[in-house]
Amino acid sequence: MEIKKPLRVMPLLWTLLLAMLIISMANGAVSIPVSRIWAALSEVISSPRAEWSSEATILWRLRIPRALLAAVVGAGLATAGAVLQGLLRNGLADSYVLGVSSGASLGAALAMLMGLRLSFFGLGSVTPAAFVGATLTLFVVVFIARRMTGNSTLGLLLAGIAMSSFLSAIVSLLVFFSRERIQPIVFWTMGGFGARSWNHLIAVAPYIFVGYSVAFLLNRQLTAISLGDETAHHLGVNVPSTRLVLLGASALLTAAAVSVSGVIGFVGLMIPHMARMVSSHNYRRLLPASAVLGATFLVAADLIARVIVKPAELPVGIITALCGGPFFIYLLSKRRREI
Amino acid sequence: MLEEANMMKRLTYLAVLSLLAVVLLACTPAVVTPPPVEPTTITVVDDMGREITLNKNPQRIVSLAPSNTEILFAIGVLDRVVGVTDVCLFPPEAQEIPHAGTFFQPSVETIVSMKPDVVFAASLHREPVEQLDALGIPVVVLDPQTIADILANISLIGEAVGAQAQAESVVAEILSVFAEVEAKVATVPTEQRPVVFWEVWSDPIWTAAKATFIHELIEMAGGVNMAGDVDGTFVEYSFEMLITKDPAVIFYGHAAETVEEYLSRPNWGTIAAVQSKRVYLVDQDIVQQPGPRIGLGLMELARHIHPDLWK
Numbered sequence: 001m002e003i004k005k006p007l008r009v010m011p012l013l014w015t016l017l018l019a020m021l022i023i024s025m026a027n028g029a030v031s032i033p034v035s036r037i038w039a040a041l042s043e044v045i046s047s048p049r050a051e052w053s054s055e056a057t058i059l060w061r062l063r064i065p066r067a068l069l070a071a072v073v074g075a076g077l078a079t080a081g082a083v084l085q086g087l088l089r090n091g092l093a094d095s096y097v098l099g100v101s102s103g104a105s106l107g108a109a110l111a112m113l114m115g116l117r118l119s120f121f122g123l124g125s126v127t128p129a130a131f132v133g134a135t136l137t138l139f140v141v142v143f144i145a146r147r148m149t150g151n152s153t154l155g156l157l158l159a160g161i162a163m164s165s166f167l168s169a170i171v172s173l174l175v176f177f178s179r180e181r182i183q184p185i186v187f188w189t190m191g192g193f194g195a196r197s198w199n200h201l202i203a204v205a206p207y208i209f210v211g212y213s214v215a216f217l218l219n220r221q222l223t224a225i226s227l228g229d230e231t232a233h234h235l236g237v238n239v240p241s242t243r244l245v246l247l248g249a250s251a252l253l254t255a256a257a258v259s260v261s262g263v264i265g266f267v268g269l270m271i272p273h274m275a276r277m278v279s280s281h282n283y284r285r286l287l288p289a290s291a292v293l294g295a296t297f298l299v300a301a302d303l304i305a306r307v308i309v310k311p312a313e314l315p316v317g318i319i320t321a322l323c324g325g326p327f328f329i330y331l332l333s334k335r336r337r338e339i
Numbered sequence: 340m341l342e343e344a345n346m347m348k349r350l351t352y353l354a355v356l357s358l359l360a361v362v363l364l365a366c367t368p369a370v371v372t373p374p375p376v377e378p379t380t381i382t383v384v385d386d387m388g389r390e391i392t393l394n395k396n397p398q399r400i401v402s403l404a405p406s407n408t409e410i411l412f413a414i415g416v417l418d419r420v421v422g423v424t425d426v427c428l429f430p431p432e433a434q435e436i437p438h439a440g441t442f443f444q445p446s447v448e449t450i451v452s453m454k455p456d457v458v459f460a461a462s463l464h465r466e467p468v469e470q471l472d473a474l475g476i477p478v479v480v481l482d483p484q485t486i487a488d489i490l491a492n493i494s495l496i497g498e499a500v501g502a503q504a505q506a507e508s509v510v511a512e513i514l515s516v517f518a519e520v521e522a523k524v525a526t527v528p529t530e531q532r533p534v535v536f537w538e539v540w541s542d543p544i545w546t547a548a549k550a551t552f553i554h555e556l557i558e559m560a561g562g563v564n565m566a567g568d569v570d571g572t573f574v575e576y577s578f579e580m581l582i583t584k585d586p587a588v589i590f591y592g593h594a595a596e597t598v599e600e601y602l603s604r605p606n607w608g609t610i611a612a613v614q615s616k617r618v619y620l621v622d623q624d625i626v627q628q629p630g631p632r633i634g635l636g637l638m639e640l641a642r643h644i645h646p647d648l649w650k
């Protein structure tokens with residue numbers, strides 16, 4: 001397997017992410033010139049909270065946690081997509097397309113409805129509930145695709161789309177009957193990072209870290225499976241159990257993302273393809289590249305969502321779907337060659 | 340002689356000592372009771388039942404709803420308002436004030452940059468209120484559902500910004516309009532009270548049901564609210580039911596049509612109000628907004644519902 005080419009790509013991708021984070025910090029309903037960001041941040045360190053300028057408060061309490069959360073969620077969704085595409089050997093696989101996000105949102109909505117507020121401690125139970133929903137959905141969709149449609153690309157997609165519509169209808173029903181006790185419909189269909197804080201970041205970052213670490217530790221096996229079960233078997237990979245663990249990891253990544261930011265589509269579909277272009281098909285390179293690119297993409301999408309109609313905001317899922325829809329169709333049109 | 344000198348010496352000592360004592364006594368600070376310390380903060384309870392502590396006489400006020408802005412104007416503190424929303428159109432001066440986001444999506448970043456002493460929000464602003472709470476910015480949430488709530492809100496805002504007297508006189512003024520209308524309407528027997536349809540929107544038909552202050556205004560003005568038997572606030576209403584109830588007076592405020600266009604709606608010709616041309620386009624900001632102009636709103640409805648009483 002070739003490992004030479006992409007060595008110098010990662011520093012570039014990290015620089016891109018850092019630049020995007022800084023741009024994101026400088027822009028929003030209130031513009032803060034890049035030159036003043038440093039001054040505001042040193043104020044955060046040096047003076048008590050009551051004496052902060054409004055710029056320091058906006059940066060530290062509102063904008064930075066939000067941008068970092070977008071980065072973490074973007075990394076998680078892109079990793080989940082990369083893992084699913086490799087495991088299922090299907091370039092159109094993604095937690096949104098396969099209905100895993102909808103499954104996670106049903107779990108999260110149920111947990112919220114059971115009187116668990118979306119606070120720091122509440123989140124503690126929302127993410128596990130979302131994980132249960134995501135895992136069940138993923139296994140049902142994969143089962144339907146394998147047993148009933150002979151594991152065809154189209155069968156997998158159709159099973160995913162059907163599950164996705166079905167589950168999001170149930171979520172809509174819950175929202176309708178909840179009388180504003182859970183997030184509004186648009187959160188569950190288009191997602192967003194409005195009103196997100198450090199608590200949300202602290203609550204989900206560990207899950208994303210675990211999910212990513214599991215995938216990365218199994219990168220060799222994942223690369224082997226992406227080349228075919230036979231090949232993987234001959235390379236000494238225990239295919240069924242590896243597949244199980246990796247499906248679980250992608251469900252965990254999706255669940256963590258959905259429980260703080262709702263359903264944001266197409267990140268996991270698009271980003272791994274871009275990552276393959278700049279890095280490699282080898283998952284040891286592909287996973288970090290996907291994660292950092294996904295983070296950069298979602299920070300940028302959130303920035304656009306915040307500034308395009310400022311001081312109001314768009315749901316970030318509108319931006320990702322505007323990019324992802326055409327990309328999906330482009331992949332479909334190339335299907336014979338690539339998928 | 341020696342005795343005398345000694346005596347003199349003692350006397351001098353005594354004199355010096357007593358002088359010293361007097362001086363010392365004079366220098367001792369007098370014990371006075373200190374004036375009672377004026378509290379610098381005030382605590383109010385908002386419509387969500389939350390206790391909010393804020394500085395007395397807040398000088399930087401942000402309003403996130405047009406009705407809040409109107410109240411602040413009516414009690415004479417609009418000059419302290421540093422942020423409003425895109426739909427705060429009255430008074431016209433309010434349109435000059437910078438926007439703290441939109442009514443439906445206030446921008447927390449913008450509000451923070453305005454450094455407010457107090458924010459007056461509405462019940463729909465759940466997420467921004469949570470964020471402002473976390474940032475330690477005092478937010479008073481108002482949720483007026485009834486006329487009593489509107490009057491209470493005027494007093495509450497007056498209390499919060501240190502303009503109680505002005506607020507009470509605004510309330511008194513509204514109450515005197517209510518009394519005037521009620522005195523006239525009291526003479527109208529129940530069977531002479533027309534069925535009134537308040538059209539919030541035409542397609543689909545939306546109207547104000549029992550749990551709205553518009554229902555209260557219609558009844559106070561001597562009408563019978565067509566949807567007064569429906570529970571809820573603003574509800575969709577079937578056209579079949581509307582034809583059955585046959586309202587004698589129709590009000591609408593959405594201004595999507597002129598009165599002429601309204602009167603020539605297909606299928607509406609059989610309705611009593613359309614036949615007698617008692618369809619009125621009213622300023623919805625006066626009637627539909629839970630602000631200090633509801634006295635005017637009541638007067639407008641009353642004059643149209645019973646024109647003969649006001650000749």
